[in-house]
Amino acid sequence: MNRLLTSAALAVVFCAPVCGFAQENPLSAPRGNSKSNTGVVVFFRERKYLGGGIAYKVREGDVEIGKLSNGSYFTVRTRAGKHEYNVHAEARDVITIEVEPGETHFVSFGVGVGVVTGRPNLSPSDRKTFIKLQGDLKDVTGKGINRGAQ
Amino acid sequence: MFFRFTLLSLISSAAFSQAPVYSLPAQTPVVIQLDDEISSNRNHQGDRFRLHVAEDVRVGDVVLIPAGTAGEGEVIHVQKSGMGGRAGELIVTARFVEVAGVRVRLRSFEPGARTGKQHIGASYATSVLVGLPGLLVQGGQLIMPRTMLASVKTARAVRLPAAPTPDSSKERSNDEPTID
Numbered sequence: 001m002n003r004l005l006t007s008a009a010l011a012v013v014f015c016a017p018v019c020g021f022a023q024e025n026p027l028s029a030p031r032g033n034s035k036s037n038t039g040v041v042v043f044f045r046e047r048k049y050l051g052g053g054i055a056y057k058v059r060e061g062d063v064e065i066g067k068l069s070n071g072s073y074f075t076v077r078t079r080a081g082k083h084e085y086n087v088h089a090e091a092r093d094v095i096t097i098e099v100e101p102g103e104t105h106f107v108s109f110g111v112g113v114g115v116v117t118g119r120p121n122l123s124p125s126d127r128k129t130f131i132k133l134q135g136d137l138k139d140v141t142g143k144g145i146n147r148g149a150q
Numbered sequence: 151m152f153f154r155f156t157l158l159s160l161i162s163s164a165a166f167s168q169a170p171v172y173s174l175p176a177q178t179p180v181v182i183q184l185d186d187e188i189s190s191n192r193n194h195q196g197d198r199f200r201l202h203v204a205e206d207v208r209v210g211d212v213v214l215i216p217a218g219t220a221g222e223g224e225v226i227h228v229q230k231s232g233m234g235g236r237a238g239e240l241i242v243t244a245r246f247v248e249v250a251g252v253r254v255r256l257r258s259f260e261p262g263a264r265t266g267k268q269h270i271g272a273s274y275a276t277s278v279l280v281g282l283p284g285l286l287v288q289g290g291q292l293i294m295p296r297t298m299l300a301s302v303k304t305a306r307a308v309r310l311p312a313a314p315t316p317d318s319s320k321e322r323s324n325d326e327p328t329i330d
Contacts, residue, residue, distance in 0.1 A: 082226070096195060096227040098243055100257050112236050124227065124241050126261065 037080050039099035044125070045109040046133055047071030055144070056087050056109065056120050067144035068109050073134070074141040087120040095122040106130050171309045172209050178304045180215065180256065181205045182244055183297055190228055190238025190292040197225040203247055204299055206313075215254065216313040221247030223259070231291040238292035244302040249313065255305035 043058055045068040055069040060083060066074035080101045086094045087109070097105050108125035111118035185200035193199075201223050207215035227241035244256040 093229075095229075095239075095241075097241065098226045103258060119236075121236060123229075123237070123239050 037101050038077050039080055039101055040104040041076045041078060041083070041085075041097060041099060041107060042073060042104060042130060043068060043076070043085075043107045043109060043122075044073035044130055044133065044137055045070065047136055048111070050111055050118065054089070054111075054118065056089060057145070058109070058122070059086050060084065061086075064145040066142075067140065069138075069140065069144075071137055072140045073130070073137045074139065074143075076141075085122060087122055089118065089120050091119040093119070093121050095124070097124075169311055171311050172212055172214055174207070174209060174214050174254070174304060174308050174310055176304055176306045178207060180207050180247070180302050180304060181299060182221070182247075182256075182302055183299050184223075184294060185220075185296060187296045188225060188240060188242060188294040190240050191230050193225050193228050193240075195225055195228055197228075198245075199223050199225070199242070201244060201247075213313045214310045215247060215249050219247045219249050221245070221254075221256070237290055240292050240294060242294065244300070250311055252308060252310060254308050254310070256302045257305040258301075258303045260301045 043066055045056075047070050052070040055067050057064050058066045058068060058074075065076050065085070068074070078099055080099050082096060082098050084094055084096050085107070086092060095107060097107070099105060104127065106125040106127060106129065107122050108129065110121045110123065112121055181204040182201045183204040185202060188197075188199055199222070201221050203215050203217055203219040203221070206213045206217050221244065223242055223244045225240065225242050227239065229236075229239040231238035243259045246253045246255050248254070
């Protein structure tokens with residue numbers, strides 16, 4: 001029994017770093033540590049009245065990486081290099097980010113005025129803005145996504 | 151005679167190649183200045199822009215990258231400002247500066263990601279009051295002006311010779327032949 005528990009604990013320890021959806025505190029990610037070849041992207045959505053009732057899926061290509069409801073955030077650890085993230089509803093919006101090793105990048109999500117529904121928008125942000133809002137945001141990392149979605 | 155000449159040339163080339171080379175560590179902070187204006191409404195993804203080092207980069211008292219060293223950056227993401235109060239967006243990065251024939255790779259451009267002034271509130275209010283014309287409210291474009299200062303870091307460790315100081319270049323220019 002003990003051996004089984006030890007194996008399970010080891011599996012968790014070794015698998016956690018390779019799982020892109022592992023929950024982590026985005027602000028505790030080491031800044032400027034270039035030893036690992038991964039970086040972190042934090043997607044967050046400020047709580048607002050406009051378009052607040054709809055949750056939007058954020059995708060990389062066709063793969064869902066997270067779902068942002070009003071007043072939420074999620075983190076993704078990913079390989080260094082260029083990544084293109086998109087959201088779509090009435091309109092499609094794309095943001096390209098060059099993830100740098102050991103760095104944390106911040107992307108804010110907003111909803112603009114549309115004809116039928118709101119127009120989602122991913123825009124570059126920074127650590128300062130995220131810190132200011134973090135207290136009001138709920139961590140939804142890894143929640144509400146369909147990993148098999150294509 | 152030939153032997154003496156060969157020996158002399160060997161000694162002088164060895165002395166030249168032993169000019170001190172210093173190691174500039176990865177993550178060394180570098181202050182740069184843009185030489186081109188970057189605009190969310192004019193530039194495109196992948197555009198290259200010019201920059202230069204704004205302050206000497208030193209290891210101890212030795213200048214390895216002198217102020218004025220030229221380099222290049224790249225526009226990673228751009229979105230024009232648009233209808234519905236959508237603001238212009240820019241993400242840029244510094245790629246390298248070239249010193250003594252060596253390309254020093256750069257990273258971590260601060261502030262590399264920026265968003266212009268959003269007018270979503272105005273657009274929404276106009277939509278509520280007068281309907282569809284609210285969509286015509288334009289967001290603000292974003293401009294990173296020429297001469298804007300930014301901080302970056304060296305991407306990896308690199309070995310560089312000391313940059314010539316203004317004094318040493320003065321001495322050298324005195325030795326150079328002049329034409330009357």
